[in-house]
Amino acid sequence: MKTYLKYALMSVLAFGIVSCDDDDNNSERGEARMAVRLTDAPGDYDAVFIDVQDVVIKYNGNNDDDDDITISNDVNAGVYDLLELTAGTNVLLVDDQVETGNLSQIRLILGSDNTIVVDGETFPLQTPSAQQSGLKVQVNETLEDGIFYEFLLDFDVDESIVQQGNGGYLLKPVIRASVEAESGAISGTVLPLDFITEVTATNGTTEISAFTNETGQFLLAGVPSGTYTLTYQIDAAAGFETITVTDVNVEVGAITTVDAVTFQ
Incomplete structure (x- = not known):
């Protein structure tokens, strides 16, 4: 008999607010394998660099930022030009075992080295709260024991960059998340x-x-x-x-x- 897992094949999800649904309190969770990749839709800039330092996840019913769970101690941290991650190109940020359960969010924790290049000139890219709580991406995906899930985080650069009145630039991310079970x-x-x-x-x-x-x-x-x-x-x-x-x-x-x- 087959027990089919409820998963969204390449389902598009918008960046939004944390769900407050209760998670089950079963402390004896199993393990799933989870990979996170980063890609981008083209944008009308010379380059957009973001400084990815960590990847953390949250489960439903967990609204305390102090309880964010780092996926792995071996995150592929670095400064990435989003405009190079197009046309099927992506970067693997992490691939590791995680607890099963109803995953509510993936968060990208950014460092301070975020910049944008416009007409050959480099400007600082402001990222409010990204260094503390991270760029929050709603996923709402149930992870089942023994299954490998691959999440693709797709930045929409044109929608994510806001030019301010003082000539500066602000990152207000629009990120689409898709997930595919691989096994x-x-x-x-x-x-x-x-x-x-x-x-x-x-x-x-x-x-x-x-x-x-x-x-x-x-x-x-x-x-x-x-x-x-x-x-x-x-x-x-x-x-x-x-x-x-x-x-x-x-x-x-x-x-x-x-x-x-x-x-x-």
């Missing part, structure tokens, strides 16, 4: 509970393994779409023969739950 997963249960079972999925080119937990459950995460054969193996010393299950179909954005397996 599926396989879950199931193995009995008896007295033994740890290794479960392996293979289709000839991909092989992914996991062990059962104390309740006999397993999750094979990040599985590309395709048809797989599952093998269940307990330590040979226990005297059980390997069990094989064929024709297990995996689709992107879905968890395929297979029937429980019992060793006799």
Whole structure:
């Protein structure tokens, strides 16, 4: 039986206000993999440089800025010219494991080195609050256990730059966020509970393994779409023969739950 995940394939979302929906309080969350890429629509400037220092996320029900969660300690920080990130070009800011749950926001924390080049002249680009709370992008996406999600943050430069009366320039970002699930997963249960079972999925080119937990459950995460054969193996010393299950179909954005397996 397939449990389909509710996700938006390249759904366009506007920059806006934090949702106040309650998040579940389950402390035993699973993990999803999440990547964030930055791109841009063309703008009528010579260059627009933004100084990306960090990427943080917020879950629904969490309105305290002090509880923002940094996705990774290995953020690809740097000063990026948005006008070079066009025509399909983008930059990977982060790719890491995060907790599952209803993700409400992605925030880009900027440094102080933000500038704009107009007719060959460079001007400071003001970014109110971007150094503290970050550029806030609403996403409202449910992250499910074992699935890989890739978010694309698309700046609209023409809409995001405001020329002020004093001749200065202000960044008032209009950012569209799209998300695509890039993999599926396989879950199931193995009995008896007295033994740890290794479960392996293979289709000839991909092989992914996991062990059962104390309740006999397993999750094979990040599985590309395709048809797989599952093998269940307990330590040979226990005297059980390997069990094989064929024709297990995996689709992107879905968890395929297979029937429980019992060793006799």
